[in-house]
Structure formats: C-alpha cells, structure tokens
Amino acid sequence: MYRKKKMITLTIDSKQVTVPEGTTILEAARKIDIDIPTLCFLKEINEVGDCRMCLVEIEGVKGYKASCVYPVEEGLVVRTNTKDLIDTKRTILELLLSSHQKNCLTCVRSTNCRLQDLCRRFEIPDLEYEGQMPEADMDDSSECIVRNTAKCILCRRCVNVCKKVQGVSAIGNVNRGFNSKIGVALGMGMKDSTCVGCGQCVIHCPVGALVEKSNVGKLREALADKTKHVIIQTAPAVRATIGEEFGMPVGTLVTGKMVAALRRLGFDKIFDTDLGADMTIMEEATEFIERLNKGKNLPMITSCSSGWITFAEKFYPDLLNHLSSTKSPMEILGTLIKTYYAKKEGIDPKDIYSVALMPCSAKKAEIIRDELKLEGGIQAVDNVVTTREMARMLKEANIDLASLDDEEYDDPLGEATGAGHIFGTTGGVMEAALRSVSYILDGTEIKNVEFKQVRGTKGIKEAKINIAGKEHKIAVSQGLANASKILDEIREGKSPYSFVEIMTCPGGCINGGGQPIVDEYKASKIDVKALRAKALYKADKKAKHRKAHENQSVKKIYEDFIGKPNGKEAHRLLHTHYNKQEVYVEK
Ligand code: SF4
Numbered sequence: 001m002y003r004k005k006k007m008i009t010l011t012i013d014s015k016q017v018t019v020p021e022g023t024t025i026l027e028a029a030r031k032i033d034i035d036i037p038t039l040c041f042l043k044e045i046n047e048v049g050d051c052r053m054c055l056v057e058i059e060g061v062k063g064y065k066a067s068c069v070y071p072v073e074e075g076l077v078v079r080t081n082t083k084d085l086i087d088t089k090r091t092i093l094e095l096l097l098s099s100h101q102k103n104c105l106t107c108v109r110s111t112n113c114r115l116q117d118l119c120r121r122f123e124i125p126d127l128e129y130e131g132q133m134p135e136a137d138m139d140d141s142s143e144c145i146v147r148n149t150a151k152c153i154l155c156r157r158c159v160n161v162c163k164k165v166q167g168v169s170a171i172g173n174v175n176r177g178f179n180s181k182i183g184v185a186l187g188m189g190m191k192d193s194t195c196v197g198c199g200q201c202v203i204h205c206p207v208g209a210l211v212e213k214s215n216v217g218k219l220r221e222a223l224a225d226k227t228k229h230v231i232i233q234t235a236p237a238v239r240a241t242i243g244e245e246f247g248m249p250v251g252t253l254v255t256g257k258m259v260a261a262l263r264r265l266g267f268d269k270i271f272d273t274d275l276g277a278d279m280t281i282m283e284e285a286t287e288f289i290e291r292l293n294k295g296k297n298l299p300m301i302t303s304c305s306s307g308w309i310t311f312a313e314k315f316y317p318d319l320l321n322h323l324s325s326t327k328s329p330m331e332i333l334g335t336l337i338k339t340y341y342a343k344k345e346g347i348d349p350k351d352i353y354s355v356a357l358m359p360c361s362a363k364k365a366e367i368i369r370d371e372l373k374l375e376g377g378i379q380a381v382d383n384v385v386t387t388r389e390m391a392r393m394l395k396e397a398n399i400d401l402a403s404l405d406d407e408e409y410d411d412p413l414g415e416a417t418g419a420g421h422i423f424g425t426t427g428g429v430m431e432a433a434l435r436s437v438s439y440i441l442d443g444t445e446i447k448n449v450e451f452k453q454v455r456g457t458k459g460i461k462e463a464k465i466n467i468a469g470k471e472h473k474i475a476v477s478q479g480l481a482n483a484s485k486i487l488d489e490i491r492e493g494k495s496p497y498s499f500v501e502i503m504t505c506p507g508g509c510i511n512g513g514g515q516p517i518v519d520e521y522k523a524s525k526i527d528v529k530a531l532r533a534k535a536l537y538k539a540d541k542k543a544k545h546r547k548a549h550e551n552q553s554v555k556k557i558y559e560d561f562i563g564k565p566n567g568k569e570a571h572r573l574l575h576t577h578y579n580k581q582e583v584y585v586e587k
C-alpha cells in the first residue's frame with residue numbers, strides 16, 4: 001500500500017529545510033541552493049561517497065560524513081563550510097592533483113572540468129610537491145573515444161553509467177592499490193571490448209580522462225583543400241544543443257544560426273540530415289508494412305542509432321533479423337550526397353568530402369563500416385564531428401554562433417519536415433513513422449500527428465496503435481539496459497510488440513555522447529533532456545510539413561532517382577545488413 005512519506009526538517013548552514021524522509025543531506029542542501037562540492041556523485045547511478053568532497057559536519061555526530069549517502073534526520077544541524085572542512089577538502093584536491101596530468105592549457109575539458117572548477121573554488125595554491133604518477137595508459141584503439149588514465153580521478157562514474165544505464169560493462173577497475181585504474185579486462189583496448197562507442201561515459205566523466213576521438217584535424221585540411229567540395233550535414237539534435245556552447249540557455253533552438261556559422265567556416269554546401277530522416281521513414285514504414293503483411297521478423301526494430309546496432313551485433317546477434325535494414329539518416333544523406341547530388345551537379349564523388357555534424361560519438365565508427373561503402377569502395381560520410389568538436393572549431397575561427405542572423409540550408413538536400421526534426425529525441429522515430437504508416441499503406445492521412453504516448457523520459461514507453469483495422473502494440477526504449485528488457489522478451493518468444501524503437505542514449509540523441517557536457521550540479525537543477533526535447537518539438541510545430549511523405553525534395557528524389565520506397569534501387573542505395581561481432585564478455 002502507498003504510504004505518504006514523512007517530512008523531515010533539518011538545518012543546513014543556519015537555513016531550515018523540510019524534505020521527505022529518505023532524502024540525503026546533499027539533496028536537501030541543493031533544495032536550498034547550497035552547492036556542496038562533489039566529484040563522484042551521479043544521482044541513482046554513482047551514489048558511493050568515495051571522493052569525500054561532499055563531507056559535512058553534523059552536530060553531535062563523530063567525524064565528517066559523506067552527505068551524498070547520509071539520509072536526513074529530524075532536527076539535524078549540518079555545517080558544510082567550516083574552516084576545518086574547507087581545509088580537509090583542499091587537502092583532498094591537492095592529493096588528487098599530485099598524481100594528475102595537469103595540462104589544463106591543452107585539455108579539451110578546460111573550462112568545463114569539475115576538478116578544475118573545484119581547484120579554483122578552493123583556491124589551491126601552486127603545488128610544491130609532485131606525487132608519484134601512476135603509469136599512464138592512453139587507449140586510443142576505439143574509433144569513438146579515447147581513455148587517458150593519467151587524468152582519471154577514479155570516481156567510477158563511467159563504470160556505473162556503462163553498467164547500469166547501458167548494460168554493457170565494458171570498463172571496470174583493474175589492478176589494485178596504487179596501480180588501480182579504470183580499464184578493460186585482460187588489458188584489452190576499448191576497440192576489442194564490448195564497448196558500443198556511445199560516449200555516455202564521456203559526458204558523465206567529471207574531467208578529461210575520457211574524450212571523443214577527434215578527426216577535426218582532417219576536417220581542417222579538407223576545408224583548406226581547394227580541390228575538395230566540402231559538404232556538411234547536420235543531425236536533428238544538434239540544432240537544439242549547440243547554442244549551449246555559446247552561452248545560450250539549455251533548450252534554445254538555433255537552426256538558422258548554426259547554418260550561418262557553418263557557412264562562415266567555409267563549407268560549400270550545408271544539408272540537413274533531417275531530410276535523410278524523412279527518407280528513413282519512407283523506407284522503414286514501407287518495410288514495416290511488408291513485414292506485417294508477411295508476419296515475418298516481428299517486432300521490427302529501428303536501426304538509426306549506431307550504438308544500438310553495435311550492441312545488437314555484440315550482445316543479441318540472434319536477433320539481427322528483427323532490425324530494419326534501412327540505413328541511418330546520416331548514411332542515407334551521405335549516400336544521396338555522393339550519388340544523387342554528385343550526378344546532378346556533375347561532380348566526381350571522389351572530389352566530395354562529406355562531413356556529418358552529429359550528437360554522437362558512435363557515428364565515428366559507423367562511417368567506416370564495410371557494409372555501408374558505396375560503389376568503388378568509397379565512404380558515404382568521410383568524417384564525423386560532434387557538437388562539442390564543432391563548437392571548438394567555430395570558436396577557434398572566431399565565429400560567435402549566438403550573434404549570427406538565421407540562414408537557410410542549401411538545395412537540393414536541405415528541406416525537412418517536422419517528422420525529421422523529432423528524430424533527435426526518444427520516441428521521435430516511432431512518432432514520425434506513425435505519421436506516415438497509414439498514408440503509405442492506403443493513402444489515408446491522419447489528422448492528429450502528435451503521439452504523446454511515446455513522448456517523455458520514461459525508460460520504456462508503450463502504446464497501442466491501429467493499422468488497417470488491427471490493433472498493434474508498440475514500444476519505445478532509451479538507454480541500452482532498458483532495451484535489453486525488450487530484447488530478452490523477444491529472445492524468449494514472449495514479445496507483445498509489432499514495432500520497437502531503440503535509442504542508445506537516455507533521452508535519445510539530444511543527450512548523445514557528443515553533446516555539450518552539463519555539470520552535474522546544474523543538471524540537478526533543470527531537466528536538460530526535457531528542455532532539449534522541447535526545442536525539437538518546437539521545430540516540429542513550426543515546420544511547414546510535419547509528415548515525412550510530405551517532403552517535396554524527398555518526393556522528387558524518389559521520382560527522379562530512386563523509384564519507389566523499398567524498391568530495387570532503394571535497396572541498393574538506402575539499405576544495409578548487420579553481422580555478428582565476436583567479443584569477450586566477462587561472466
Ligand atoms: S582534466 Fe581538468 S584539471 Fe585535468 S588537465 Fe583537464 S582541465 Fe585540467
């Protein structure tokens with residue numbers, strides 16, 4: 001039976017606060033805007049009290065207590081800022097720094113690093129002593145992320161995100177004592193591990209010990225090469241987040257400013273991945289109807305999230321036939337750039353350098369997949385840069401995105417519908433597909449295009465839909481640990497669903513591993529995922545067309561070049577296949 005929680009009143013730094021029982025002192029303090037410093041704390045993921053930065057003094061209680069794990073009690077009197085506490089925290093920071101590779105001037109996390117922030121806040125003086133540095137281990141074997149143990153503070157946030165949110169457990173503690181470090185079992189590199197490249201560990205690492213693998217140097221060279229026609233496409237979710245890197249509030253939609261900024265940087269054409277998303281819907285919805293008719297390989301599962309594809313290939317190879325064979329929006333647009341656009345403009349595809357601005361680190365591995373190579377063995381997309389990397393490039397070129405006036409995407413691959421825009425948030429692919437399924441089936445246009453049941457941040461969302469007079473159950477999941485629950489059911493033959501959307505990252509691409517990193521304290525005050533999603537729903541509402549099949553450029557591409565969705569040419573250019581990946585999984 002539901003029991004209303006008892007309310008508890010306590011005093012923190014002379015201020016009273018009343019919170020439900022079970023709340024920790026840290027959370028109670030945050031309620032009254034007292035920012036007790038933390039390094040290892042991540043709500044519901046890493047509540048271990050290891051780093052000791054959140055220590056507080058409690059009247060009548062012996063010794064300092066870690067506030068992130070200490071529950072409130074009636075009448076407690078807590079101090080967070082006595083001189084002794086501050087001195088203790090200064091010592092903790094000095095000890096951390098004594099074995100830390102302190103190259104802030106060249107570190108990509110500088111100005112957005114929790115350790116650096118705290119050192120500034122606690123006025124850590126010049127360090128007189130250098131501690132013994134543990135043996136540094138730089139692992140850049142993965143296409144997606146780089147791990148540098150010399151900057152690791154052993155907070156274990158990455159380990160628990162990977163295990164609890166993604167259900168992957170690619171990394172963990174290796175060695176003991178002074179040589180303890182975060183790494184892959186058996187001394188393997190990330191490339192050979194179960195890692196899916198999602199970058200969730202990167203956005204939750206408080207320092208620069210985990211970063212995305214950068215290909216920015218290659219992009220600079222391409223932009224300077226006059227023989228290259230350099231094209232960039234921008235993913236749905238980036239327009240809702242890149243403004244944050246230029247001081248704009250979380251959830252600011254900056255589509256036009258982003259296009260203007262990219263034009264200043266020197267791209268020859270700026271196209272919209274959202275057109276690729278609209279085409280994904282045309283293909284995927286048609287494929288879904290075909291599978292329903294044949295009653296085969298159901299439930300069908302979406303295939304646009306690259307971390308999820310790797311996860312399926314590594315953990316659920318027996319279920320690969322359930323995945324839609326439709327390429328991701330990025331790969332569809334890349335393919336159109338090097339085939340349709342190249343032909344139309346009379347450019348040799350080999351002279352095109354195709355770049356994708358993505359919210360995701362896993363996309364860096366997707367572009368080199370053999371299965372996605374085009375005629376002549378060329379890649380459809382030559383380089384992926386993340387939102388964070390692009391923001392750094394723009395700043396380096398003195399381009400202040402926030403101050404620019406809106407500009408439009410280029411033709412002929414710049415037109416997108418609201419359905420394409422919402423691909424960037426959890427539930428968006430499903431909602432976009434549902435807007436077009438009945439039209440593709442029998443030409444029926446649905447009136448209400450908003451499917452609220454599949455929106456929001458719940459781990460697994462379910463809905464019932466009616467297709468051709470028959471009711472179907474569908475599901476939307478975010479975070480791979482949630483996906484596993486659905487996949488296990490399918491494996492056991494117990495799945496009630498016809499169609500499933502799986503997004504690798506919690507919240508979908510708006511919270512991808514390449515997105516702006518929001519400090520944990522700030523993230524506890526605002527709902528970052530909901531605000532970013534709201535920006536995409538705003539873009540959808542503002543769009544001239546809100547269903548993928550209404551995209552006029554997409555119609556023209558089918559008429560002039562591809563033929564019909566799921567036809568022979570569509571299969572040659574817009575579909576792919578998947579293969580089992582052998583990995584060592586520690587039992
Ligand atoms: S991780 Fe932080 S403290 Fe360490 S070098 Fe980078 S910015 Fe500086």
Ligand code: SF4
Pocket residue numbers: 145161162166168169170171194195196197198199200201202
């Ligand atoms: S990238 Fe994703 S799968 Fe790989 S270690 Fe990080 S959280 Fe785990």
Ligand code: SF4
Pocket residue numbers: 151152153154155156157158159182201204205206207209210
């Ligand atoms: S890599 Fe980052 S998140 Fe992982 S333990 Fe080290 S500092 Fe913490």
